[in-house]
Amino acid sequence: MLSLFQVLALLFILVLLVKITLKFKNLKMGLGEYLLWVLIWLLLLIVVVFPAMTFIPARWLGLSRGVDVVVYLSIGFLFLLVYNLYLKIEKIEFEITTLVRKISFKNFKLNEKKK
Amino acid sequence: MAEKNVWIVIPAFNEEATIKQVIKSLKKHGWRNIIVVDDGSVDNTPSIAEREDVIVLKHIINRGLGAALGTGIKAALDLGADIIVTFDADLQHKPEDVERLIKPIIQGRADVVIGSRFLNKEYLKGMPLSKKIGNIGLNIITYLLFGAKTSDSQSGMRAFSRKAAQTISIKTNRMEVSSEIIAEVARKKLKKAEIPIKAIYLRKGQSVWDGFKILGKLILKRLME
Numbered sequence: 001m002l003s004l005f006q007v008l009a010l011l012f013i014l015v016l017l018v019k020i021t022l023k024f025k026n027l028k029m030g031l032g033e034y035l036l037w038v039l040i041w042l043l044l045l046i047v048v049v050f051p052a053m054t055f056i057p058a059r060w061l062g063l064s065r066g067v068d069v070v071v072y073l074s075i076g077f078l079f080l081l082v083y084n085l086y087l088k089i090e091k092i093e094f095e096i097t098t099l100v101r102k103i104s105f106k107n108f109k110l111n112e113k114k115k
Numbered sequence: 116m117a118e119k120n121v122w123i124v125i126p127a128f129n130e131e132a133t134i135k136q137v138i139k140s141l142k143k144h145g146w147r148n149i150i151v152v153d154d155g156s157v158d159n160t161p162s163i164a165e166r167e168d169v170i171v172l173k174h175i176i177n178r179g180l181g182a183a184l185g186t187g188i189k190a191a192l193d194l195g196a197d198i199i200v201t202f203d204a205d206l207q208h209k210p211e212d213v214e215r216l217i218k219p220i221i222q223g224r225a226d227v228v229i230g231s232r233f234l235n236k237e238y239l240k241g242m243p244l245s246k247k248i249g250n251i252g253l254n255i256i257t258y259l260l261f262g263a264k265t266s267d268s269q270s271g272m273r274a275f276s277r278k279a280a281q282t283i284s285i286k287t288n289r290m291e292v293s294s295e296i297i298a299e300v301a302r303k304k305l306k307k308a309e310i311p312i313k314a315i316y317l318r319k320g321q322s323v324w325d326g327f328k329i330l331g332k333l334i335l336k337r338l339m340e
């Protein structure tokens with residue numbers, strides 16, 4: 001029998017799988033990125049339905065409990081995600097400044113011509 | 116030696132109370148090439164500056180000190196500057212110091228000159244204690260994170276040779292730019308000189324909290340690069 005938590009988690013994963021599939025179909029996502037996300041969510045699906053399975057990777061990694069593998073992987077994944085976001089934001093900030101600078105030069109030249 | 120083409124860059128954010136006097140006093144000391152970068156002020160800073168016969172570049176939104184300096188320096192380079200001086204818009208700097216500031220560059224002794232508030236004990240008297248601590252703290256942080264030594268990492272008064280201005284790359288947008296410049300000078304192995312200046316404290320300026328924001332940004336920058 002599945003617990004309530006498992007049912008909710010399954011629903012959550014299914015919704016996300018449908019969402020990214022739609023995104024992929026609408027050409028808003030590349031094939032590589034799509035497959036990566038599908039793989040991640042499918043793995044999570046397996047873990048939710050068969051939590052006991054996690055003892056296998058735990059063995060390889062020398063961890064005593066299966067959930068530890070999930071927790072560590074999640075933290076690592078979140079860290080990568082945040083790092084990626086940081087880089088993206090930095091890039092956008094840089095681009096905004098470049099834009100604001102270009103506009104300031106352009107407006108100055110326009111004003112000079114008017115004089 | 117031929118007269119050097121010196122340009123003064125003034126970053127200004129909501130400085131309507133002081134910008135006119137800053138420009139006028141610089142002109143009185145013979146500095147005619149002035150670029151004011153209005154950093155998206157919401158007061159009358161740009162219109163006041165525009166009445167003073169200087170170049171006014173206007174950021175349509177506020178992007179911070181680093182962005183404003185970047186804009187001013189790029190414009191000065193485009194205008195053929197040999198030496199570029201950065202000068203605050205809040206009357207903290209004394210125009211008579213500019214002459215001494217650029218001397219090491221003219222004499223070929225330095226590529227970058229920092230106007231340091233910490234070289235003369237007499238000059239330091241007017242600085243509030245919290246700022247003394249904050250500034251010294253950020254000097255230490257700048258050294259620890261970037262290996263760049265200086266007696267005043269947060270000074271707004273600096274001079275760059277044309278070569279230095281072209282070599283230094285400014286990537287940060289806000290107040291952390293001052294430390295970034297010091298770090299760049301060390302990284303690009305430019306010759307640095309420091310001369311004592313006196314800064315005047317009339318109004319609010321940067322808070323202790325702003326200081327911690329600089330600290331946070333510098334640590335992030337170091338970690339991520």
Ligand SMILES: Nc1nc2c(ncn2[C@@H]2O[C@H](COP(=O)(O)OP(=O)(O)OP(=O)(O)O)[C@@H](O)[C@H]2O)c(=O)[nH]1
Binds near residue numbers: 128183202
């Ligand atoms: N605060 C602030 N200043 C800016 C900004 N963009 C340009 N500036 C200019 O940067 C210069 C220095 O800003 P201040 O806030 O006085 O910082 P500071 O001189 O390092 O700090 P204090 O010693 O506390 O005055 C001034 O000429 C400002 O007008 C911005 O986004 N915020």
Ligand SMILES: [Mg+2]
Binds near residue numbers: 321
């Ligand atoms: Mg100030």
